Amino acid sequence: MRGEFSLIERFLEAFPRARAPRGPGDDCAVLAPTRGALCVTTDTVVEGVHFTREGFSPEDIGHKALAVNLSDLAAMGATPRWFLCALALPRDFPEGQLRRLARGMSALARAHRISLVGGNFTSARELSITLTAAGELQRPALTRGGGRPGELLYVSGTLGEARLGLLQLQAGRRRGTAILRQRRPVPRVALGRLASRFASAGLDVSDGLAQDLGHLCDASRVGAVVELAHLPLSPAVRAELGPVGALAGGEDYELLLAVPPERAQAFERACARAGERVTRIGQLTRQRRRVLRDPDGRLLPPPPGFDHFTRGRSLD
Ligand SMILES: [Mg+2]
DSSP: OTTHHHHHHHHHTTSOOOSSSBOBTBSSOBOOOOSSOEEEEEEEEEBTTTBOTTTSOHHHHHHHHHHHHHHHHHHHTOEEEEEEEEEEEOTTOOHHHHHHHHHHHHHHHHHTTOEEEEEEEEEOSSOEEEEEEEEEOSSOOOOGGGOOTTOEEEEESOSSHHHHHHHHHHTTOOOSHHHHHHHSOOOOHHHHHHHTTTOSEEEEESSOHHHHHHHHHHHHTOEEEEEGGGOOOOHHHHHHTHHHHHHTOOOOOEEEEEEOHHHHHHHHHHHHHHTOOEEEEEEEESSOOEEEEOTTSOEEOOOOOOOHHHHHHHHO
C-alpha cells in the first residue's frame, strides 16, 4: 500500500503526545499504571456494519470507533488511559479523509484524556478500525455477574435513539437528534466511575437493552422485570419505535446498572448532583425469567436481540 509510514505520520499528527513512558514509534508502547488494576477492551467498527461512508463523515467514524471502546471502559467503572489503533484502509482511501478521521478520534480522546500509544495500518477492501483501550480502576470493577434478586435496575440517558437514527439514515435523512446519536455515541465514562461506588452489576447497552439485560441476568443468575412505562424514551422514539422497539435497538451506549435498594437513594442523589440522568426501569428477580410489564400489569416476553450482522447485510 502507499507509503505506510507517511500515512502513520499523517494520522499521528492529530494526536497530542502520549502520556506514557513510550508511545508510538517503538515495537511496543510502554505504559506506567499509577494505581490499581487495568481494564482492557477491544472493539471493531466496520464499514457497512457500524457505519457507511455516505451516512458518516470521517470525523464521525473516528469518533465512533473510540466511543464504543470508551463505553466498555465506562461500563466497568474504569478511567480511560491508553489505546492502540489498528486501521484497515481501502487502497483508494483519500489521505485528507484519513486526517479527518484522526481529528474526530483525537477530539474525543482529548475530552477523556486517553492517549494513543501505538497501532498498525493495513490495506483492505473495506474500512475497519479496531481499537484496544485500557483504563485504570480505582475500586473493584463493575461486572455483569454481581446482581442479586431485589436489586433495582437503572439505565442512563434515553433508549432507542441510535436505532431510530439508523432507520432515518437508511431512509435518506441526513440530519437530526437521532442521527447524531447514531453517528456520535456518548460514552458514559463519568457515570461509570460514579456507579462503581453504588452498583453491584452493570454493562453498557450496545446490543439493545433487551439483549444486554439478558447478559446481566445470565451472568448474575437472576431474572428481571422491566416496566415498559418507565423506559426513558424521547418523544420521537416513543412515536416511531414504541417502548418494545426501543428495547430491541442497538448502539445506545448507555449504562444498565443494578443497585441494591439500600443504596438507591444515595445513588440517585449522587447522579443528580453530577448531572447524570438515570431512570429506574425495573428490578432483578429470583425467578430466572425476563419479562416486560406493560402499564396494565400484563407480562410480555422481551423482544429478540439486536444482531450487528443482520444489520450489516441490510446496509449492503
Ligand atoms: Mg460492552
